[in-house]
Amino acid sequence: MASTSGFGRVFLRKSVAQIQSENDAGELKRTLGALNLVLLGIGCVIGAGIFVLTGRAAAQFGGPGIMISFVITGVLCALVALCYAELAAALPVSGSAYSYTYASMGEGAAWVMGLLLLLEYGLSASTVAVSWSGYFNSLLADMHLAIPPSLTAAPGVPVRDAAGAVVATGLVNMPAMVVIGLVTLLLVRGVSESATVNNIIVATKLTIVIAFIVIGARYVHPALWSPLIPAEIPARPPGTPMDIWSQIGRALVAVVTGDNSTKYGVGGVIHGAAIIFFAYLGFEAVSTAGAEARNPGRDMPIGILGSLVICTTLYIATSAVLVGIVPYQALDNAAPIALAVNRIGLPWFSAFVKIGAIAGLTSVMLVLLYGQTRVFYTMAHDGLLPPSLAAVHRKFRTPWINTLVVGAAAMGAAGFLSLDALSDLSNVGSLAAFTMVCVTVIYLRRSEPKLARPFRTPLFPLTPILGAVMCLLLLLSLMATPATRNFFLIYLVAGVVIYFVYGVRKAKLARVSVSPGRG
Numbered sequence: 332m333a334s335t336s337g338f339g340r341v342f343l344r345k346s347v348a349q350i351q352s353e354n355d356a357g358e359l360k361r362t363l364g365a366l367n368l369v370l371l372g373i374g375c376v377i378g379a380g381i382f383v384l385t386g387r388a389a390a391q392f393g394g395p396g397i398m399i400s401f402v403i404t405g406v407l408c409a410l411v412a413l414c415y416a417e418l419a420a421a422l423p424v425s426g427s428a429y430s431y432t433y434a435s436m437g438e439g440a441a442w443v444m445g446l447l448l449l450l451e452y453g454l455s456a457s458t459v460a461v462s463w464s465g466y467f468n469s470l471l472a473d474m475h476l477a478i479p480p481s482l483t484a485a486p487g488v489p490v491r492d493a494a495g496a497v498v499a500t501g502l503v504n505m506p507a508m509v510v511i512g513l514v515t516l517l518l519v520r521g522v523s524e525s526a527t528v529n530n531i532i533v534a535t536k537l538t539i540v541i542a543f544i545v546i547g548a549r550y551v552h553p554a555l556w557s558p559l560i561p562a563e564i565p566a567r568p569p570g571t572p573m574d575i576w577s578q579i580g581r582a583l584v585a586v587v588t589g590d591n592s593t594k595y596g597v598g599g600v601i602h603g604a605a606i607i608f609f610a611y612l613g614f615e616a617v618s619t620a621g622a623e624a625r626n627p628g629r630d631m632p633i634g635i636l637g638s639l640v641i642c643t644t645l646y647i648a649t650s651a652v653l654v655g656i657v658p659y660q661a662l663d664n665a666a667p668i669a670l671a672v673n674r675i676g677l678p679w680f681s682a683f684v685k686i687g688a689i690a691g692l693t694s695v696m697l698v699l700l701y702g703q704t705r706v707f708y709t710m711a712h713d714g715l716l717p718p719s720l721a722a723v724h725r726k727f728r729t730p731w732i733n734t735l736v737v738g739a740a741a742m743g744a745a746g747f748l749s750l751d752a753l754s755d756l757s758n759v760g761s762l763a764a765f766t767m768v769c770v771t772v773i774y775l776r777r778s779e780p781k782l783a784r785p786f787r788t789p790l791f792p793l794t795p796i797l798g799a800v801m802c803l804l805l806l807l808s809l810m811a812t813p814a815t816r817n818f819f820l821i822y823l824v825a826g827v828v829i830y831f832v833y834g835v836r837k838a839k840l841a842r843v844s845v846s847p848g849r850g
Contacts, residue, residue, distance in 0.1 A: 341439030343840050345430075345713075363623050365630040365637075367530070371698055372638025374533045375613030377540065377645065378459055378695035382466070382688040384610050385650050386667025389659045393603030394561040394595050397650045397659070400603035405643035407604070408611045410798035411765045412639045413788045414772045416632035419618040420786040421775075423627030428618070428768050429706050433713070435774040436767070442834055444767055445710050446826040450760025452703035453737060455612060456696045457744035458753040460507035461485075463692040464745075467506050469669075470685045478506065485749045507745035514696045515738025518704065521727045532694040537645075539687025542680075543668060544648045550675040551655030561659075563596030605805055610646065612761050613695060614639045615768075616702040628785035700741060704734045714839040715830070755815045762806040769799035
């Protein structure tokens with residue numbers, strides 16, 4: 332067959348039929364049902380967001396209006412989730428958004444998507460590991476045990492005691508590295524085994540969250556919910572329009588420019604929604620399990636949308652109880668739920684909350700690392716990465732070399748990068764990937780109108796357009812930070828260079844295609 336050469340390779344697309352045939356001939360075990368997929372999504376979503384970000388968003392931006400922020404964010408995530416559900420049902424592959432992009436925008440864009448997913452899944456797992464380390468160290472302190480402070484934070488990061496005083500400067504975050512290593516070994520052992528462990532962990536943390544909602548509801552003081560949206564601080568300059576549409580307009584401008592100084596008011600509620608948007612990341616990780624789902628056309632949409640609905644409901648209820656127990660001004664705390672439990676006079680429950688947080692964050696790492704290994708597995712099958720990353724263990728039937736490489740990289744990031752740096756970079760990758768997924772739905776509706784779609788995104792094309800626009804707004808707010816923007820641009824440039832040095836020469840599709848645009 333003729334080989335495609337030159338810059339045209341960048342635009343080579345893999346046909347939908349080819350993607351589906353590769354999926355049918357896959358080596359991975361199909362062991363995951365609808366319940367497994369829902370729990371997989373819940374396991375990834377409920378973690379650092381509900382246990383950490385809720386308090387910060389309420390104290391610094393939304394006040395009791397954080398309940399509205401969760402509604403706003405849930406709606407925005409639903410737009411993206413509906414797009415993912417259509418693609419996951421039609422193209423049930425382990426490559427997730429990478430494979431979707433390969434079928435629509437071509438090989439070059441698919442490579443970029445792979446880079447973005449490395450930020451979304453790989454660095455997100457490291458981010459969660461750092462949060463896990465914080466709760467683990469807090470639990471040890473309750474037991475009058477301690478790890479040397481310098482071994483609990485990244486290099487140069489100040490380590491503070493309970494009173495807020497700096498007691499050491501970090502050298503390496505050892506607990507974060509250890510937990511990533513353990514999760515990696517579990518994933519090497521097998522997907523069905525990992526899913527079983529994930530189901531147990533999810534049940535544990537759901538019990539903790541629901542118990543907090545039920546028990547905490549008895550101690551809620553409705554007066555703390557008023558006013559639902561506190562007055563903006565600082566107050567609006569004289570002459571500033573007071574109507575709600577003007578406030579929303581000003582808030583959107585602030586998001587685009589990266590000005591996060593808005594505190595309370597409608598603008599604060601919107602900024603709170605931008606912050607907790609990242610508490611929802613993970614529902615799309617269900618889409619990476621397409622090659623291991625028993626009935627993907629039916630079960631993938633159930634897994635994606637079901638996990639999002641359940642998590643949104645729990646988020647809203649938890650935030651309502653939280654700001655009803657503790658004045659929102661006091662919630663800027665690394666463990667806001669534990670703070671609320673202590674406030675109502677149940678210190679014994681604080682330990683259970685921390686255990687629940689630790690379990691929750693562990694399951695998040697499990698799903699994120701799982702998702703990253705399946706993306707690399709697919710890219711290696713396509714020739715864009717070394718073939719060893721697609722090697723499947725004879726006994727465990729898992730991509731074991733791939734898993735060890737991803738785990739080692741995540742361990743390094745967790746041990747030597749700060750929480751702020753990790754979260755910002757992973758969020759940039761997530762939002763950029765979400766935008767491309769929404770665009771892919773539009774493209775495939777036009778280019779593949781006869782494609783069998785067991786699930787169709789409703790209100791097309793409004794849903795994917797709104798999803799893409801909202802993701803771009805939040806992405807711009809992150810890119811306004813120079814350090815984040817510079818790293819992201821350097822990362823993309825380096826990734827593109829690797830593609831032209833390695834991927835262009837090794838990609839399987841380029842060797843069998845006769846012209847751009849044909850798979």
